Amino acid sequence: MNALRRLWSLFVPYRGWMLLGISVALITLLANIALMSTSAWFLTAMAAAGATGTAMNYFTPAALIRASAIIRTAGRYGERLINHEATFRLIARLRVWFYEHLEPLAPARLQRYHSGDLLSRIRADIDALDGLYVRVLVPVAVANMATLFFSFFLASFHPLLALSALVFWGVAGVGLPIWAERRGRIPGKRLAEDEGALRAAVVDGLQGLAELSVYGAAERQAKRIDGLSRQMITDQGRLASDQALTQAGVGLCAGLSLWVMLWIAVPLVEGGQIEPPVLALLALFIIASFEAVAPLPAAFQILGRTLAAARRLFAIVDAKPEVIDPPTPSPRPKRFDIRCQGLSFTYPGATEPALVGLDLEVPEGGRLAILGPTGSGKSTLFHLILRFWEPDAGTIAIGGDDIRLFQGDDLRRSIAVVSQHTHLFAANIRDNLLIANPNATQDQIESACRVAQIHDFIAALPEGYDTWVGETGVKLSGGQARRVAIARALLKDAPILLLDEPTEGLDAATERNLMQALDRLMAGRTVLLIAHRPAGLDWADKILVLDRGRVSAYGDRSVIPAAMQTVLSSDLV
Numbered sequence: 001m002n003a004l005r006r007l008w009s010l011f012v013p014y015r016g017w018m019l020l021g022i023s024v025a026l027i028t029l030l031a032n033i034a035l036m037s038t039s040a041w042f043l044t045a046m047a048a049a050g051a052t053g054t055a056m057n058y059f060t061p062a063a064l065i066r067a068s069a070i071i072r073t074a075g076r077y078g079e080r081l082i083n084h085e086a087t088f089r090l091i092a093r094l095r096v097w098f099y100e101h102l103e104p105l106a107p108a109r110l111q112r113y114h115s116g117d118l119l120s121r122i123r124a125d126i127d128a129l130d131g132l133y134v135r136v137l138v139p140v141a142v143a144n145m146a147t148l149f150f151s152f153f154l155a156s157f158h159p160l161l162a163l164s165a166l167v168f169w170g171v172a173g174v175g176l177p178i179w180a181e182r183r184g185r186i187p188g189k190r191l192a193e194d195e196g197a198l199r200a201a202v203v204d205g206l207q208g209l210a211e212l213s214v215y216g217a218a219e220r221q222a223k224r225i226d227g228l229s230r231q232m233i234t235d236q237g238r239l240a241s242d243q244a245l246t247q248a249g250v251g252l253c254a255g256l257s258l259w260v261m262l263w264i265a266v267p268l269v270e271g272g273q274i275e276p277p278v279l280a281l282l283a284l285f286i287i288a289s290f291e292a293v294a295p296l297p298a299a300f301q302i303l304g305r306t307l308a309a310a311r312r313l314f315a316i317v318d319a320k321p322e323v324i325d326p327p328t329p330s331p332r333p334k335r336f337d338i339r340c341q342g343l344s345f346t347y348p349g350a351t352e353p354a355l356v357g358l359d360l361e362v363p364e365g366g367r368l369a370i371l372g373p374t375g376s377g378k379s380t381l382f383h384l385i386l387r388f389w390e391p392d393a394g395t396i397a398i399g400g401d402d403i404r405l406f407q408g409d410d411l412r413r414s415i416a417v418v419s420q421h422t423h424l425f426a427a428n429i430r431d432n433l434l435i436a437n438p439n440a441t442q443d444q445i446e447s448a449c450r451v452a453q454i455h456d457f458i459a460a461l462p463e464g465y466d467t468w469v470g471e472t473g474v475k476l477s478g479g480q481a482r483r484v485a486i487a488r489a490l491l492k493d494a495p496i497l498l499l500d501e502p503t504e505g506l507d508a509a510t511e512r513n514l515m516q517a518l519d520r521l522m523a524g525r526t527v528l529l530i531a532h533r534p535a536g537l538d539w540a541d542k543i544l545v546l547d548r549g550r551v552s553a554y555g556d557r558s559v560i561p562a563a564m565q566t567v568l569s570s571d572l573v
């Protein structure tokens with residue numbers, strides 16, 4: 001129930017909308033019941049008046065019937081309008097709320113989640129929460145108020161009438177919902193989880209379709225997706241059949257309640273305590289009154305799914321970010337020399353440290369090449385400088401200030417990164433460049449692309465800078481994507497540059513061209529570049545060689561023989 005309380009606190013800003021929605025739903029329900037019962041009374045009274053030849057005022061009941069019909073129609077329209085408006089506002093707020101909590105967790109904390117699963121949480125789980133408002137809160141509030149009103153109304157004829165109806169409303173509106181909630185808890189929770197798993201499997205299947213086909217594993221992936229779909233269909237089927245049963249139960253309660261009412265009221269009619277037309281009114285009133293409690297079993301059944309969705313969202317919202325910004329951050333760095341002292345770091349759950357006691361110093365405008373075999377901690381150093389992770393020991397200072405004093409975003413504004421895996425968004429080339437500097441003009445974009453030696457290629461495309469690069473940039477080759485990344489870094493114009501094997505996997509001619517482009521990018525900036533081989537490092541002032549997280553050589557180019565040895569020996573392993 002803790003999840004329910006927390007959810008409610010998110011709904012609080014919309015209580016005005018909710019109150020309005022509940023009021024209109026209540027008025028609509030009452031108008032419907034008034035229409036049914038007054039019509040029954042009117043028809044019976046008119047028949048009786050006709051048979052006995054007595055005069056009767058039919059203007060007032062006719063007006064009441066007409067008014068109830070109009071209110072009911074307008075109310076149903078208004079209720080949907082108001083509740084949908086409130087729901088959309090609520091969902092929009094919930095999405096922003098969730099995203100605001102998600103962002104600080106990237107990338108360190110989010111690595112334990114699959115992107116498909118996160119997508120499912122952002123979409124399906126948040127959508128499930130709106131069920132709590134429209135399908136649980138509104139019906140429960142309306143049912144409570146309506147049954148209170150109905151009880152007083154029936155008691156005004158005879159207390160036993162109110163008491164017997166209360167018993168059946170209780171069974172339909174409390175007993176059946178409790179039963180439905182218990183039965184819906186497990187399949188509801190499983191549905192929320194399976195939806196996430198299914199989305200993850202489909203995303204994996206689509207993104208890795210080429211690999212799956214090559215290794216003949218596409219059928220296995222299809223079977224997994226099929227298995228998850230079947231499980232979901234089974235659970236949905238179970239929920240649907242329970243829902244049908246509870247609806248039948250509500251109908252049974254209404255029928256039984258009618259019989260009991262007749263059993264109590266007929267003697268009252270015979271005794272003259274109730275007029276015969278009132279009996280018809282009561283009969284229709286009893287049947288129609290169950291409309292107030294009918295949505296409750298379904299409401300409580302989806303409560304399991306809703307609370308499971310809420311718990312999945314809270315699990316992420318409550319996750320502590322790996323790196324927490326200082327309460328009163330220092331202004332952005334003014335100088336851009338980098339100094340690491342005694343830097344050690346082990347990834348959570350890893351047995352071996354990624355970095356151990358690393359010391360290094362790069363003056364402002366200096367250029368450091370970092371070499372080392374795979375897994376030696378080179379990228380980890382970049383992650384720590386970017387403050388994606390917090391070191392276990394030691395410090396990193398930029399411009400003489402510990403980077404823990406800066407706000408993460410401020411720090412990262414001073415750093416541009418070109419990595420071996422450039423992420424391009426499913427957008428056009430211009431939009432992909434503008435993420436580095438949304439205010440860049442077309443001239444600035446073109447001049448950055450000229451320096452990155454990609455302008456001629458883009459200009460030759462039929463749609464030029466408007467060319468859509470495809471999902472994750474599949475329409476560009478690795479070398480082209482990296483030039484786009486270099487152009488991005490130029491547009492960002494940051495004083496610190498981190499380059500993670502920017503020429504990895506390129507042929508010699510492309511690498512040479514790209515290095516020329518990089519040389520222009522590096523001018524005047526503090527540069528750390530991860531290189532995959534010791535050749536061609538003439539641009540570097542200093543070289544750092546890492547081996548299993550430890551510094552194995554550090555100094556000017558004279559350390560290259562040591563670097564050669566480290567890299568080569570590991571390559572042979």
Ligand SMILES: Nc1ncnc2c1ncn2[C@@H]1O[C@H](COP(=O)(O)OP(=O)(O)OP(=O)(O)O)[C@@H](O)[C@H]1O
Pocket residue numbers: 111347348350353354372373374375376377378379380381
């Ligand atoms: N996100 C992570 N979670 C857990 N362990 C990680 C993570 N990233 C890297 N590691 C581990 O930390 C160690 C250092 O990895 P790192 O990526 O820094 O190496 P690297 O020198 O950049 O390798 P490469 O040249 O292959 O890119 C490795 O043993 C790796 O398995």
